[in-house]
Amino acid sequence: MSIEQDGGVSLLDPREMGEADRLTIAGGLAGVVLMDNAGRAVADALRRSFPAARRIAVLAGPGNNGGDGYVVGRLLREAGLTVALFSTGDPASLKGDAARAAARYPGPVEALDAIVPGEADVVVDALFGAGLDRPVSEPIAAVMRATKAAGVPVVAVDLPSGVSGASGAVLGEAFSAALTVTFFRRKPGHLLQPGRGRCGRVVVADIGIADDVLDTIRPKTFANEPELWAEARPDPSTDGHKYDRGHAVVFSGGATTSGAARLAAMAALRAGAGLVTVFAPPSALMVNAAHLTAIMLKRCSDASALQAALEDARLSAFVLGPGFGLGEPARDYALAVLSARRALVLDADGITAFAEAPETLFAAIRAAGSPVVLTPHQGEFARLFPDIAAEGNSSKLEKARQAAERAGCVVVLKGADTVIAAPDGRAAINATGTPYLATAGSGDVLSGVIAGLLAQKTPAFEAAAAGVWMHGRAAELFGPGLIAEDLPGLLPKVLAELSGAT
């Protein structure tokens, strides 16, 4: 993906956004113009979203976010609205562009605690944006609570105050905005929870920063949207034979836990793998045979049987973990697949099996050099990366990134804001999905979708990112009442959407 055509999916942390700002100003666009453009974008979005609003309260903070607030206040006054502006401090203490914006504000500036939130139709939150660097404390927090209690819709400038742009964490107190207007590109905090839940609708405004600043900044964090991996997606029309679309293998657990493997297998087939085989222990052959049709079944009784099966070089991508059971067989199978240098999705029990010896797994992954994706939820993640999981100051984004670097493979850290991270530092934050995805077997389907894409030679990061997106999108298409069995059958619709068909 070339950066000029990033499709808007790049996310900039506060430091990178500061860099975009500096590069733009160095290129000849004055900072005050950027601030004016930012304020205008917020004022316009507010009027579009709240056409009936007449009384606006602007809360202006001590930095450039506050400066944007003064511009919004001025422009809304010019548009004939009634604006009251409340400042955290003496406007004379503002610096630079914010001081200039405040100087051009034509109305009175009141103290922050003078606000009566119920007297406004809309509150503009210009307290803190990218520069938030500590928890919001009293007395500002009290004003925010009073505003929230009044139930007046909040329009946030750049970020809801109190939400960290870098991590999505709530620092102290945070607004829940109805609308957030950010500039140039979104920030990780717009997609990571709990920040995402505080943003309301997010509008990204063009304020005159040119896309080519991204060539210098080289962002490595992305919104997990189709633009990120569209080019890497398999195109079945160019491959005539089923073997060209890869052969995925899913390991089945024992008779009573074999459903998980079938879910993964069905998902791999629907995701486009040419062939899918379930490798089952003797005890689970009959139950699998009774349930499988398009999916093939093979007896696999132990690691030496697996070694023999791996002689078939066409077996391209493996899923190990769903319903598999813990312990030695899981470790032996994973290590055998890796030493045969095949693509591997390690999920659930396959991850937990290495809790006592994560370094053994990481060494095998590095030695294999084949595409490997780990798909832990929080609990499994903590078993494999206990120190990274326990680090209180790092975000989910940083945790997934550190884990991917340590493991030497792609890590999918699951949740409402699943993060997909690659060892080279790239990371994507997912936003598709619904709460109904928290259902038994949902993760098994995800591992199958990813394996289906790996079987078709999609690179690991793109396969994992696309798989997570597709899995979430399928859940959105179904809505309430979702069970895992519904997901594979929805993948054709998701694939059709991605191909632009209806």
Ligand SMILES: NC(=O)C1=CN([C@@H]2O[C@H](COP(=O)(O)OP(=O)(O)OC[C@H]3O[C@@H](n4cnc5c(N)ncnc54)[C@H](O)[C@@H]3O)[C@@H](O)[C@H]2O)[C@@H](O)CC1
């Ligand atoms: N970077 C850019 O390209 C642009 C930035 N703009 C605006 O500039 C903002 C960033 O401006 P700043 O870097 O000045 O940062 P902010 O205005 O977000 O906040 C920085 C100020 O808040 C104080 N502060 C931080 N956390 C606090 C807390 N918990 N309690 C009390 N005080 C706290 C800091 O000491 C500093 O004075 C963006 O969010 C955006 O709204 C826009 O004007 C347009 C262009």
Ligand SMILES: [K+]
């Ligand atoms: K804000």
